[in-house]
Amino acid sequence: MGLLDRLFGDDHQRAATKYEGRESATDRAARQRRQSHRRTGAQRAAQQGQAWEDRDRKRRGTSFWTW
Template identity: 65%
Template sequence: MGWLDRVLGDDRQRAKTQYQGRESASETAARKRREGHRARVFRDGDQAGQKFRGRRDWT
C-alpha cells in the first residue's frame, strides 16, 4: 500500500462501495460509440462509405 492509498483510501474498495452500479467513463464512451455506429448504419445503410474496388481503366 502506497502513501497515497493511506491518505485517500483504497480505490478498489471505494469502487466496490461508493461507485457500485454506476457506469464508468470508458463504458459510457463505448456505449456512445456503439449508439453512433448504429445510428449511422440505420441512416446510411450497411454498405455506405465503401466504394466498389473493381478493375480500373487507365485509358
C-alpha cells in the same frame, strides 16, 4: 502501503462502494460508440433508399407531385 494510501484509502475499495451500480466511463463510451454506428448506418440506408426512389421516379418520368 504508501502514505497516499493511508490518507485517501484504497482506490479499489472506494470504487467498489462509492461507484457501485454506476456505468463505468469505458462502458459508457463503448455504448455511445455502438449507438453512433447504428445511427449512422440507419441514416445511410435511408439516404440510399431515397436516392433509389428518386432515380426510379426519374426513370419512369414521374415525381412525387405528379402521382
